[in-house]
Amino acid sequence: MRRVLVFIVLLLISGFVNSQELSSRIQILAPNISNINKKNLELLQNTIRDFLNNNKWTSESYTPQERITCNFVITITSWDGSSGYTAEAQIQSNRPVYNSSYNSTLLNISDKDFDFGYSDGQSLDFSDQNFIGNLSSLLAYYAYTIIGIDKDSFSKLGGSSFYNKAQNVLNIAQTGGNKGWKAFDGLRNRYWLNQNLLDNTFKDLRIFIYDYHFNGLDKLQDNVSTGASNILALLPSLQQLDRQKLGSIFPNVYFATKAEEITNVLSNMVNPQDRIKAYNFLSDIDPANINKYEGLKKAR
Structure with a gap:
């Protein structure tokens, strides 16, 4: 017992x-x-x-x-x-x-x-x-x-x-x-991060986070080409984001965090036209990190 x-x-x-x-x-x-x-x-x-x-x-x-x-x-x-x-x-x-x-x-x-x-x-x-x-x-x-x-x-x-x-x-x-904690404390603080995450304006970016990881990165071990192609297919959805709000804290922080990783993953695409297509999408969506995306044009 x-x-x-x-x-x-x-x-x-x-x-x-x-x-x-x-x-x-x-x-x-x-x-x-x-x-x-x-x-x-x-x-x-x-x-x-x-x-x-x-x-x-x-x-x-x-x-x-x-x-x-x-x-x-x-x-x-x-x-x-x-x-x-x-x-x-x-x-x-x-x-x-x-x-x-x-x-x-x-x-x-x-x-x-x-x-x-x-x-x-x-x-x-x-x-x-x-x-x-x-x-x-x-x-x-x-x-x-x-x-x-x-x-x-x-x-x-x-x-x-x-x-x-x-x-x-x-x-x-x-x-x-x-x-x-308050809106008037600055433009890049806890208030605005939370406001962005709950704002329907950035809904497409949050959905991209899911698709990018679950249908992109998580597929790389099975097939690198398929995972990279899946991510490329997701990029047009980000063009729906309001250009005037791309400088907001959530997209700004997210792309700064992800730009190098996304470039490294998409550099695995064999077709140079696909890499150029990815570069064009990303440089349009996230011009602040265009220097990192330049690697797509130099890959392979």
Whole structure:
């Protein structure tokens, strides 16, 4: 009987461990602050990692292999000597490509207003009903956004409910008075990223994210030519995007993240006319990264 109880407890523990969604790596830097305690930064680093990795962000269970890998590099630019930190963060998340060891980057964004208060040894608490602190709100917002983009890559518009959760965090965090949560705080902040992700104007781009990964990258191991051709066939759908809104944060961040990868994949097409066709589409859709797409004209 005792062995049965132990087995049940182990199963419950295993189920809990395997249920979390994120596998995050955190790095906190303070290169220009000489008087900051490095051990306290390590403690903060571990606290943030545990908050992201141990909280349940969905009602689903993820196996260890399904957990979403993400990286937060937080650079502290000033410290008030107590609990106030001014910082910037680089947030990146990845998605595995089917039947390969390659991870494709889904999100790679810089947050210039990653400011927060934290006292040494403090636990991070979060509520989806009330504002508790800017740090936990920042982390929850990005957790939901990361999961949303990951869901978008596996099913058409699959991330909408998580963008809505991120929007709820955003709305509540606006009461805290920190920058980056409101429209007038700038054009490239958390408010506008969330607004873009939920805006029907960018629906075609979100559908492209699904088709590009599920019907393009995930097919490469079976047939490189087929996967690349599938991606080429998707490019005309992006021409429906409103040209006046291509400078918005979502398409801007997405294409900056993907331009090199898309070029590398489409360079595998044997027919030079197909590569030129891809170049013409991409340079029209995303002129900001035209230098990267030049590789399509030089391939093979």
